[in-house]
Amino acid sequence: MDSIGPDLEGKVAIVTGAGSRPGEGVGNGRAAAILLARAGAKLVLADAVAEWAEETRRLIEAEGGEAVVVAADVTKPEECRRIVEAATGRWGRLDALVNNVGIGGPPGTAEEVDPEAWAQGMLVNVTSMMLMAKYAVPAMRAAGGGAIVNIGSVAGLRGGHPNLLYPTSKGAVVNMTRAMAVHHAPDRIRVNCICPGMVYTPMVQRGGMSPEMREARRKRSILQVEGSGWDVGAAVAFLCSGNARWMTGAIVPVDAGATAIAALPSEMR
Template sequence: MIVTGGGSGIGRAAALLFAREGGQVVVADRSAEQARATAGMITAAGGRALAVAVDVAESVRCADMVERCLEAFGRLDIAFNNAGVGSTGFDLPEEDEEAWDRIAAVNLKGVFLCMKYEIPAMRRGGGGVIVNTASVAGLVGEKGIATYAATKHGVVGMTRTAALDHIGENIRINAVCPGGTLTPMVARSMQRPGVAELRMARHPIGRFAQPEEIARAALFLASDDASFIVGHALPVDGGLTAQ
């Protein structure tokens, strides 16, 4: 299987969890050092893992990632397309065009490129499961994150459409939509005074998620327990979208 953004946060938690469940994991991350660290944790626990440095915004790197998975493990059954970057926190008129391009390239184009190469590999193997990381920002609006929300709404739409396109090939595609989660990326986005308190207040449960809680949702969507779930965007958000 492949986990993108596997060097930290939700991706690392998912890579470790899938490995504990018997998965052979390609840990893909833009940071080769962080990918190797996660892969090392897996191998130290007796699992099998391969670290791959990947910028998911680059087509050739995504193609190489899938090819290296096939070379190492013989097939691709599961992909968790989780790599992403956060919002700059600017209102739309103040958003920098280069920031828009980078956020869109990683969060939206990156998921497209991963699926572009994962789906043919799964097709050759007789099927598979893809879980994409979207966000509650792909389901509802939130002030100050127009660029990020646009990409995550795009991931939800692309997930639903791709799911319909490929379920006939035994390729099941869904998305997980985390609420606020205690990851390094989220921590960086909350440096401004009052932002953490404001975001936490949106969650009726009264706290942020741990990365492992999102990883368990991804594991469920990838498992046979979710065999009749197709094209779904699953909120894991402490009640945020229930309001």
Template sequence: MTSPRPRLPALPTAGRLMGRVLLVTGGAGGIGRAIALAAAAEGARVVVADVQRDGAEATVAQITAADGEAAFVPCDVADPAQVRALIGTAVGRFGRLDVLVNNAGIGGDNAPAHDLDLAVWDRVLAVNLRGPFLCAREALPHLMRSGSGVIVNVASTYGLIGAPQAPAYCASKGGLVNLTRQLAVDYGPRGVRVNAVCPGYVDTDMGGRRASLPPEASRAANAQREASAARQPLGRQAYASEIAQAVVFLSSGSSSFMTGSIVTVDGGCTATFNHGGD
């Protein structure tokens, strides 16, 4: 039986990101929106990037309604020209860039490797791995100039383990985990810290996949996720805001001696063997 999710207490605003400019990709909803809101609450000026204009503009509106400062820049992170324009626009708007959060990601189709369409493989790798690389490549000169630049990559527990019928997603997130470590090695001496967060089951609808299903199928898909989450030690899915708090921590001086770290925020699912029973 799934454990009830507790009500989260109001978290105090400590201003840990005051004066910092943070860019989050995939900020139109879900984890990305939660990261943008949490960063703004901590004093950051936030650049929200996404291909979904309406959702991203709604994120910006929530921040500005709370007296924060934010801007939307449309961007497909798999496109080098768009990424270059994104970074240039962010720096042009706010004069600097201190934190890059590579959050944009897609799931792709669920299928074993022998049935997976090559176009699906290519698109998942393009968004989930090529995208963070392109964003990092363009952002790093500005992050080095910051004096305390940070990259936080939003990977996945699927980048740490094998998961059924997810070859492209697992490969992309596994690559992102090790790209995190590699960038930490090269850029730590240059004043840039690079870490990754690996969420487990989070109560979001990545890419709107459940929303695109008929209501009964959507309910069944969510029930399956809840049942899987119930088998992990904390017995529930996460709130997107719980992932966001880990990202804010890694973006701030609170994590000043952390780089190359892969932080699981997964309710304990990678700490235990899932027997599949009650």
């Protein structure tokens, strides 16, 4: 991971949430996995729904890449261990981990949210990333270093979300990234966070998205261009590569500039 360049030939990466729901476009995890494979990495594709990850594997192998699928629940320590062992058992090393699993979680303010649903949401969005790192870090240390990329959200950087769980959990991911970067720097493991903005993915479609809502989302940025899972995946591939060898503890918004401004260009005229 020391040499400058995009090449990941001979490296091994895990992507959690590597499948993609049926629908228009591509999920962040699938896009990241495909782009890592194009850079030369071998992939462990972890997902709770094996069928979705198998499609990602098929797409990677159609381009000449190599990948294996592990159906797993990343909220369970023993299954996180099994995901890491799939990498080290087959290829003898682990160089990158992309913590991509996340859910919208329960609705409501502090007054309204169901406490049990809150605990489950924090387990999925935050604890799962800790558990994956728990088993990935020793394997990366043995390989001489590596890169961890945690997928957060612009909701973790600013207020205004209608529900409490999602921005709280994503804010935790942001600061967990900074703490992990310090903890694992002696092992030459870089830890960074990507905060996607209003990207359009199959998961977003599933939540219900009218054409009017989609257009409004597009306009909530400087560039006024709709983002996709490929935009997030490109940032993941960069942070895992030697091009980012001098980056750790970084929080990288991939949001068409939405978090860079207090008002939209049309509102400044």
